[in-house]
Amino acid sequence: MWTVLLKEHATPDVSMAKETRPEPRWIEMPSLPVQASTATIEAGQDYHDLGELYADAPVARGVGDVIVHRAVLDDITGIPDILDWLSDGDIVILEMSRLLTAETELKMAVDKIQSFVEADMAGEVIRLGQSRLLLLPSTFDISEGESFAY
Template identity: 40%
Template sequence: MSEESERQTSLDSFDGSAPRRLNLPSQQPTLSSSNGSAPTRYHDMEKLYPDAPVPKVTGGLVIHRAVLHDLTGVSQLMDWVADGEAVIVRMEKMMNRELECQTAIERLNLFVETDLGGQIIRLTDSRLMLLPPGCRGIRGLDDEAFSVDPS
């Protein structure tokens, strides 16, 4: 009976102290921002670094993406192409303003194709790709060197 009296059989005999904590690495609190919003699952690099320096490498090509809201954005597109960089531009915002859209396309065409010797490619109904001199678009996979011969 002496063995049984040493073992605790009731919860009443606890001294009231807090339970012992185990240090688990997976349960360690992490430093987080206190903004109260849901955690970000991706980094929007355009918001983090709106004017990030892009290093120029020999043979490399920078591709910008842009949305053309009105004619004031045409000069920025021209600057990028003049610097030897390509641009994919969405023109959905201007599609219902025919005169403004036509003027933008005429300005881009005059500058990119006539003055610089670049190329403008229509990707979809509302997207254009502006290529600097030395870059050429190829229509279809049948012209590609890696295409599979259908025979």
């Protein structure tokens, strides 16, 4: 059995919990160290994009845990990080829309990723739409038949 942890946070559902407060309760924590950050959190702010504030936050993982990384590839310099994640046995959903206008760089990036995943790791590269790839290490299989969840 696998435990899957999602690295980046999706946009939260804006539904209220049991209490009917108009906004989240803000707790001041003066004991926390002040970190230099481009984004600031103001008291009373409704939404905090933790993926933006702490892009490289450590994720605790146990034996057999898998992290699903959502990444945007701006250019080929980001490929080593993607290959490192795959080497760790993680899944990567890769957005490549910014490379679609640079045809040569797009081809180089896809060739390098595909060569590593399929030839070196015996994993799978799956195209999701026009601009995304799903990169799976060899520990995962794709079923081409219909699947139903009950």
